[in-house]
Amino acid sequence: MYIDVVPNRSSPPAILLREAWREGKKIRKRTLANLSHWPRHKVDALRAVLKGHAVVAGESFEIVRSLPHGHVAACLGTLRRLDLDSILARKRSRRRDLCVAMIVGRLIEPRSKLALVRSLAEQTLSSSLGEQLGVADADENELYAAMDWLLGRQERIEAALAKRHLSDGTLVLYDVTSTYFEGRHCSLARIGHSRDKRFDRPQIVFGLLTDGEGCPVATEVFDGNTGDPSTLPAQIRKLRERFGLERVVLVGDRGMITSARIEENLKQSPGLDWITALRGPAIKKLVDSGALDVSLFDEKDLAEIHSPDYPGERLIVCRNPLLAEERRRKREDLLLATEAELDKVVAATRRAKNRLKGKDRIALRIGRVLGRFKMAKHFRLDIGDDSFRYERDHQRIADEAALDGFYVVRTSVKTEHLSS
Template sequence: MAIMYIERVKSRQGGKVYTQILLRESYRERGENGSKVKKRTLLNLTKYPEAVIQAIVLALKHKDNPQELEHLLGSSVKQKQGRSVGAVWVLLHLCRKLGLDAIVGTSRNGLLCLWMIMARLIEQGSRLSAVRLAEEHAVGELLGVDSFTEDDLYQALDWLCEQQDAMEQKLFRHTFGDHAPTLFLYDVTSSYLEGDHNELGDWGYNRDKKRGKKQIVIGLLCSDDGTPVSVRVFQGNTTGLKTFGAQIETTARHFGCQRVTMVGDRGMIKSAQVEELQSAGFHYITAITKPQIRAMLNSGVLQLGLFDRDLCEIEQHGVRYILRRNPIRAAELAASREQRIRAVQVLAREQNRYLAEHPRADEAIAIRKVWEKEARLGVDECIKATCTNRTITVQVNEAYLAEVEELDGCYAIKTDLPAEAASMKTVHDRYKDLIQVEQAFRTCKTGHLEVRPIYVRKESRTRGHVFVVMLAYLVRQKLAAAWRDLDLTVEEGLKKLTSLCAMEQEIDGQQTGGVLSVPKPRPSLAALFSALAITPPSALPRSHGHVASRKKLPTRRKEK
């Protein structure tokens, strides 16, 4: 008589243990020497949902009593929603494609850093919020990390800071292999702080125009296609020029690049930085300022008519200058300047009316308001406001205005690359590629990834936090490219994926087996998986790890 049963078979391959779930049949085979009990495999159930497996177990157990089986299936088998699976599953597969899982490693700290990268993409916040997020997502099931708190994540940031140089080198080799780029884009930004206790926080030139707040300075190095390869965090009082040498060293020593061209904006590469590049054997592409253009016009090196061509090039002392006027930008600047001048004139008329209606009003206060408006709008050199006999007059400096308008939309790109190495158009296009670094900064600072607010104080954790954001941006680039043709943003896509949850089965109030089933995604979710060429899961191993935040909100809330 044949007997069917479920058997779980474990095997070890390459240091990993694999479990197969098999539907088998035992039977007796008779021969010349008597009979032997043998078994054969009828079906491999490993990839089947746990609910199906448990249903088969029940059917085999009660095969001789169908009425009891029907009663059990109708009343005792229940399903309940488990943790979210979709977003973590997709992000884990993308991290593997980028090689991030191998770069951070399989240590506990490495797995926690991998989760912080994913958490930054799913829902931005502090380490405490990342722990609370892990309570709702299948982190233990997919990453295999056991219980952790926010303190573990802080320690992981310390570890990540120590490993950053080595990780950036591994990431560089994995991304480019033997075809390392020869052109890099570099820019800096600042991020203001809400508190006073960050070890890198200091007063400096605040690019966010936030007065009275300390800041940190962030330098981002990208390849020519806009892929971030290195990020550095500096003291808040560090100028952009002083950060440049660190990136030259990173490119030359860490990445082993020999023939390199660095691209930076007009405030980034000046004479001292040119000398640094030349001593390293590197080239540069940058731009010169409007006063420098004016000086070259006055000396006769440049002529204003050269800017009106599509692209024009001149050379002086081995340095090439590529000239162009952007007519759209010129029109925008002229319109903006006219609006700002008009705003000052409107304010002057309002103050004149107020002075006329209020004989005791102080004319000094009125003219001061107009002067402050001039300075705030940046037109104090274009116009002059005076007050005589309680009447404010705004005069436009037409000569100065005409001189300024001459260079509206004009820019001059400067490079020491020889013509045979890069054409005029190539130099121009590579400088315009700096917009990719600016886009990365927008996404990382105030867009999707929100590097700020910075909820850490130690230097190592600040550096680790910014490095996590850079790695998350790499993953986001892949998502944006894959979902470009879909009618949603990356943020919307990830939010949709979080709705795909695992299902837990209970029989007689008890959890069943060590596997969670995952329902088939609805069409809108299936399209997200398909665009990424990722197959959604059908089942997951159950995790018994417990994730919980150390700080509890009820104890931190103030009583009313």
């Protein structure tokens, strides 16, 4: 059986229920019912039934809402495949589920704990996360309590991660950052060097240890006025004493693994090698001593050199021409911006009314400009009681430009273990 629509010239088409069969080479058909008086949806439903489709009456259910689920399923599935929930705690518990919810929530939509609670609650939920973990009724106090519970398990969790991702002779990456506080009730918060440029706010410093691929293994929080290099000894003890590693290659930037830390900490720990980089003044010293010939890098971008200042160590010099051009452009932009502001100071010392006078007052104005753009080393200044002049120090600018794009990697790792 099937539904046939037969056109009429001046009338609506006839809608007929028909059946067909074959007699020899001919197709026979007959009309079983005239459905022209049926409403369109009823005809469509019968046509679907005749084709073998399941039909559900539209009024039999109502879509109240649909919840985004794909990203939740992806994050939860990956977390469980990595066995991260079992690393937090072997047995499932309310607190473990809350911690998992915070991890997944941080991945799919970073936000505050209060906002996360709202996204889990039945009345304001924004995904299936709360339902999947059974934590839709959680409040922010429960989340904070779960974090306290997690803190008590930190060493065990880090040991499990280290066992999975670190082994003797492996690369370990370490770096620190900071974040500032608006409140006054954090015992570690101090005024310090702010990477957020919020020198008026207390902050904390925290360090992160990862494996060679950047997978996090351990973290530690320090007072907000802690210098980067002074956090390194704690990490060495952690690698040796807690993780039981005899041979490690520690990788850190030149502000972290300084010469002082190498002499006082790393060289005093047998089996501990390092990879870091030299600062600008140290690179210039290599050039001045003849150990580094920058003209070689007109033809090549990588070379290994040696210097008596770094006995038993390797120095790998590399030059990035794209970075060199970017640094040249940025320096020129900063010089022009600095000159524009210094010209305002010059004009202030020459105006007819309310003239800027006095060395101290003029120097304060100049200091604000130079502190903003960090270009003081590239200018010669002449400050008088009622005058001010300046000019670029072209020799210093040229000396700095000659080293644009250069990096010197400093390492104690032997060539047979790590080629350049």
